[in-house]
Amino acid sequence: MTTAMRHKAAQKTGVDQFLTFLRVVLSFFIITGLVMFVLQQINPDNPIAARINPDATGLTADQFEGLVISGLSQGAMYGLIALGYSMVYGVLGFINFAHGEVFMVGAMTGMIVSNKLDEAGAWESNFLLSLLFIIVVAIVCSTATAVIMERVAYRPLRGAPRLIPLITSIGVSFLIQNISVVLLGPGAKSYPTLPDWLADKRSILFFEIEGTKIMVLVVAAISMAGLWFLVERTKTGKAMRAVAEDKEIASLMGIDVNKTIVTTFAVGGAMAGVAGILWGILFRSVIHTTGFLPGIKAFSAAVVGGIGNLGGAMAGGLSLGSAESLAPLMVLEPWGIGGVSQLKDAVAFLVLIFVLLVRPTGLFGERLSSEDRA
Amino acid sequence: MTDRNGATPLLEMRGINTHYGAVHILKDVELAIYPGELVCLLGGNASGKSTTLKTLLGMVTPTTGDVVLDGEVVNGKPTSYLVERGVTMVPENRRLFKRLSVKENLELGAYLRTDRDGIQRDLERVYSMFPRVYERLSQKSGTLSGGEQQMVAMGRALMSNPRVLLMDEPSMGLAPALVQTNFELIEQIHQEGVAIFMVEQNANMALSIADRGWVLQTGRVVLDDTADALMANPELRASYLGEA
Numbered sequence A: 001m002t003t004a005m006r007h008k009a010a011q012k013t014g015v016d017q018f019l020t021f022l023r024v025v026l027s028f029f030i031i032t033g034l035v036m037f038v039l040q041q042i043n044p045d046n047p048i049a050a051r052i053n054p055d056a057t058g059l060t061a062d063q064f065e066g067l068v069i070s071g072l073s074q075g076a077m078y079g080l081i082a083l084g085y086s087m088v089y090g091v092l093g094f095i096n097f098a099h100g101e102v103f104m105v106g107a108m109t110g111m112i113v114s115n116k117l118d119e120a121g122a123w124e125s126n127f128l129l130s131l132l133f134i135i136v137v138a139i140v141c142s143t144a145t146a147v148i149m150e151r152v153a154y155r156p157l158r159g160a161p162r163l164i165p166l167i168t169s170i171g172v173s174f175l176i177q178n179i180s181v182v183l184l185g186p187g188a189k190s191y192p193t194l195p196d197w198l199a200d201k202r203s204i205l206f207f208e209i210e211g212t213k214i215m216v217l218v219v220a221a222i223s224m225a226g227l228w229f230l231v232e233r234t235k236t237g238k239a240m241r242a243v244a245e246d247k248e249i250a251s252l253m254g255i256d257v258n259k260t261i262v263t264t265f266a267v268g269g270a271m272a273g274v275a276g277i278l279w280g281i282l283f284r285s286v287i288h289t290t291g292f293l294p295g296i297k298a299f300s301a302a303v304v305g306g307i308g309n310l311g312g313a314m315a316g317g318l319s320l321g322s323a324e325s326l327a328p329l330m331v332l333e334p335w336g337i338g339g340v341s342q343l344k345d346a347v348a349f350l351v352l353i354f355v356l357l358v359r360p361t362g363l364f365g366e367r368l369s370s371e372d373r374a
Numbered sequence B: 001m002t003d004r005n006g007a008t009p010l011l012e013m014r015g016i017n018t019h020y021g022a023v024h025i026l027k028d029v030e031l032a033i034y035p036g037e038l039v040c041l042l043g044g045n046a047s048g049k050s051t052t053l054k055t056l057l058g059m060v061t062p063t064t065g066d067v068v069l070d071g072e073v074v075n076g077k078p079t080s081y082l083v084e085r086g087v088t089m090v091p092e093n094r095r096l097f098k099r100l101s102v103k104e105n106l107e108l109g110a111y112l113r114t115d116r117d118g119i120q121r122d123l124e125r126v127y128s129m130f131p132r133v134y135e136r137l138s139q140k141s142g143t144l145s146g147g148e149q150q151m152v153a154m155g156r157a158l159m160s161n162p163r164v165l166l167m168d169e170p171s172m173g174l175a176p177a178l179v180q181t182n183f184e185l186i187e188q189i190h191q192e193g194v195a196i197f198m199v200e201q202n203a204n205m206a207l208s209i210a211d212r213g214w215v216l217q218t219g220r221v222v223l224d225d226t227a228d229a230l231m232a233n234p235e236l237r238a239s240y241l242g243e244a
């Protein structure tokens, strides 16, 4: 067996060579970009940087800090969404592409309820309580969406080849977007303005952080801690992990596999609901397609972290968020690539491609043995 | 079926036929396990032994015939219904939850139970039976050796406090020295009053500890007798005991 594998490894195919080529080129691109960035920070007039991109401005410490914080807060939101992709993949082995829409439902309900609260005057006078309330409502609606989706669209397909629920999920995704257009119209809608005190910067340790971002990070951290507790410390969580690993034996233990799968969708939906509110706080604008890009990025984050691995989904989200915030200025600009701040989205997917090239199982993914792959 | 002084069988198969799709696997299988017995089912590869166990537990639904537990027909009931009533299995290849710790595997064995004291008592029973398991409680079960995994699999099954334990090839993949120990453990569990229904390829070993046995051939029960009689059966000796 091992000798056969070694033999196979020795015979490099054209594809392998091409992949190695890509790995080398991308690594060179990233490392050189970073090195040039550092050189330029040290001495803005150094000959190498000046030659490749004379217009590069570099970053001040404040700008850098700002980018890190906004990267992390968006990354935390991606991470929350990524958990849902990862958990569903863990139990059912397919990617639920409609999960981005579960997130969008959370953001939409948050928008509706927060505007109602604003009309009633509660948004201004009692912001924290209002926020808690819209989070709860978003959790309820997103969870319901995820659970109904499982029941109506995916359960009848249990046992079908994985490609079938995957394609179905794309259909479900369009369906939910269109329902949103029918119910709420096609235009973008906004959240009420946030209270002024929230935007103030506060110093935490060595950082000066905007209140909004502190709030986003705190809410995300609490949600993740809750999820961690559920999965690792409760009987329900143990059942979820058992079902993810072996459904037949889980049912032999007396676990209700269907119920556990529903719970998994529900918990993933709840996390997406929270993320929807975070989106509302960060960007204050929602439209029926809001779920698409964050959804795809969160999916990338789940893959980057190692799909099926919850810690990985979080770490993947934070890394992806930071990368898309920092890389345009730290890697692309030194190369003289123009309009870098608009390349955020491209960077997110470049990160995905790079991680898959270098570590196909993701940062924290376990190597699937042929036995596990099923 | 051999009626044992009018006692009710704990678990029975009556005229069972099981199909996978169009493939007919079990053919008119009749068997009965009485409380506290140690019985075995012998048969070559693909004769339908595992399918028999899965059918008993409701993991596979028979096309015709009845699975009967304590005189009640339990066809179509979920597996959890049987587990709650004292039937469980050590599956083929052990099938531990490899990413979960040893302790979590044992706790999952008691998933349906709510009697905390009883669970604690059974945990301690498992620890005293398998001291090795106790030493490795927080280890991921996938990192255990084959012998240790076998112990955890048996411990996990015992945690449901079964009246009858189905065992699918418990000696498969174990070193010869361990096979012996393993059979001793099975006898020990049996002596604590648990009925055992064991599927084995190692016919010699199995018959040496069993009371009765059946031989399955392409899904049909071809022999049904006491262990001693099976041991002496020339046909069986030829096909399973490696004597030409």
Ligand SMILES: Nc1ncnc2c1ncn2[C@@H]1O[C@H](COP(=O)(O)OP(=O)(O)OP(=O)(O)O)[C@@H](O)[C@H]1O
Binding pocket: B020, B023, B025, B043, B044, B045, B046, B047, B048, B049, B050, B051, B052, B092
């Ligand atoms: N899920 C399934 N779907 C289709 N066919 C199956 C399935 N499970 C088992 N079979 C087939 O049913 C037959 C009996 O299988 P079974 O596992 O019961 O045999 P066995 O006696 O336990 O064999 P072994 O000694 O190799 O474990 C085999 O031919 C097998 O290929």
Ligand SMILES: [Mg+2]
Binding pocket: B049, B050, B051, B092, B168
């Ligand atoms: Mg078998």
